[in-house]
Amino acid sequence: MSTYKSIISHFTSKRILVIGDLILDQHIKGNVSRISPEAPVPILLQEGHPTFSPGGAANVANNLRSVGAKVTLVGRIGNDMEGKIFTKSIKQRKIETDGVFIDKNMPTILKTRIMTQRQQVLRVDREKENGSIDPVLLKAINAFIEKNLSHFDAVIVSDYGKGMITPELLSHVCMLALKAKKVLTIDPKDDHFNFYRRVTSITPNKRETENAIRNIKLTLEGNKLKLNSDRLKSQDDVLRAGEQLLKYLDLESLLVTLGESGMCLFEKGKKPVHIPTRAQEVFDVTGAGDTVISLFTLALTAGATKLQAADIANHAAGIVVGKMGAATVSREELLKACLKGDKV
Ligand SMILES: Nc1ncnc2c1ncn2[C@@H]1O[C@H](COP(=O)(O)OP(=O)(O)OP(=O)(O)O)[C@@H](O)[C@H]1O
Numbered sequence: 001m002s003t004y005k006s007i008i009s010h011f012t013s014k015r016i017l018v019i020g021d022l023i024l025d026q027h028i029k030g031n032v033s034r035i036s037p038e039a040p041v042p043i044l045l046q047e048g049h050p051t052f053s054p055g056g057a058a059n060v061a062n063n064l065r066s067v068g069a070k071v072t073l074v075g076r077i078g079n080d081m082e083g084k085i086f087t088k089s090i091k092q093r094k095i096e097t098d099g100v101f102i103d104k105n106m107p108t109i110l111k112t113r114i115m116t117q118r119q120q121v122l123r124v125d126r127e128k129e130n131g132s133i134d135p136v137l138l139k140a141i142n143a144f145i146e147k148n149l150s151h152f153d154a155v156i157v158s159d160y161g162k163g164m165i166t167p168e169l170l171s172h173v174c175m176l177a178l179k180a181k182k183v184l185t186i187d188p189k190d191d192h193f194n195f196y197r198r199v200t201s202i203t204p205n206k207r208e209t210e211n212a213i214r215n216i217k218l219t220l221e222g223n224k225l226k227l228n229s230d231r232l233k234s235q236d237d238v239l240r241a242g243e244q245l246l247k248y249l250d251l252e253s254l255l256v257t258l259g260e261s262g263m264c265l266f267e268k269g270k271k272p273v274h275i276p277t278r279a280q281e282v283f284d285v286t287g288a289g290d291t292v293i294s295l296f297t298l299a300l301t302a303g304a305t306k307l308q309a310a311d312i313a314n315h316a317a318g319i320v321v322g323k324m325g326a327a328t329v330s331r332e333e334l335l336k337a338c339l340k341g342d343k344v
């Protein structure tokens with residue numbers, strides 16, 4: 001079995017393809033000291049310029065780059081200024097953009113967070129309501145994936161439910177990755193669960209797991225899930241639901257993230273393992289799920305067992321929740337935490 005040191009030292013030689021909804025995160029910072037005379041809302045006196053960072057699937061790519069992996073991003077942006085800012089910020093991070101396509105029919109998805117020193121005051125989202133993907137563009141994206149897949153050690157699908165990940169694209173990616181025996185992990189959205197069969201792993205949080213059960217129960221095959229309720233109230237509920245999902249979807253593994261309760265790893269033919277969080281202090285949990293799928297997948301390509309990969313991902317998430325914003329972790333920080341932490 002590889003040591004954590006050896007696993008992490010292999011990160012820089014790995015190439016990961018990240019497919020998903022691309023989002024540009026904008027932060028506007030300032031101070032609030034008075035209420036508007038026009039309406040009962042605070043007035044923020046802006047300090048400096050807005051800052052931009054990669055969000056959605058691009059945050060997964062950013063997490064992978066921060067620990068030294070080579071990353072290519074596949075997704076779509078609008079033909080607008082925000083799209084240009086997005087591409088610049090991705091290029092600055094040395095993430096490959098040949099798989100980033102321009103979709104003339106949508107604006108670049110923008111999430112603006114308006115912040116004071118202490119808290120978020122407002123979030124403004126800009127996206128097309130029905131962001132479905134144009135068939136011609138989908139064809140080009142599918143062709144890109146097919147042509148380039150052999151160059152990668154793993155594929156991550158980061159489904160934020162913004163229209164990029166359609167059943168058609170999912171089926172195509174799963175078919176190609178399974179055929180080529182690539183590690184394939186998916187951060188899932190509620191209504192696509194029936195397309196996730198036989199993949200290396202999916203990484204839903206508790207709410208997504210509940211919704212998965214609800215959605216599967218509504219299908220013709222739903223009675224195969226031997227669960228009375230879709231609510232996961234106790235640890236026992238989580239264990240039972242995880243085992244049923246693993247079996248129903250014929251997954252190699254399933255990693256359910258549980259926020260402050262850490263995560264639970266389910267593996268074919270093995271007993272589930274609960275891993276408590278390693279977080280020392282919690283400032284901002286934004287993007288912790290992105291960190292989990294990034295590090296779990298990368299560690300698998302670098303020789304980790306599923307349990308080691310989950311433990312590494314859990315350490316990484318424990319570090320990022322102690323930082324502000326959708327933060328990332330470095331190889332040095334991660335190695336230190338893994339060596340210091342109790343082994344699972
Ligand atoms: N409040 C918390 N306290 C301690 N650890 C946390 C907390 N929230 C998240 N974590 C860590 O981050 C991991 C992922 O968090 P979570 O289950 O909230 O994922 P998520 O809901 O997918 O997050 P995201 O907001 O990125 O979608 C957890 O498994 C845990 O290790």
Ligand SMILES: [Mg+2]
Pocket residue numbers: 187205289290
């Ligand atoms: Mg998530």
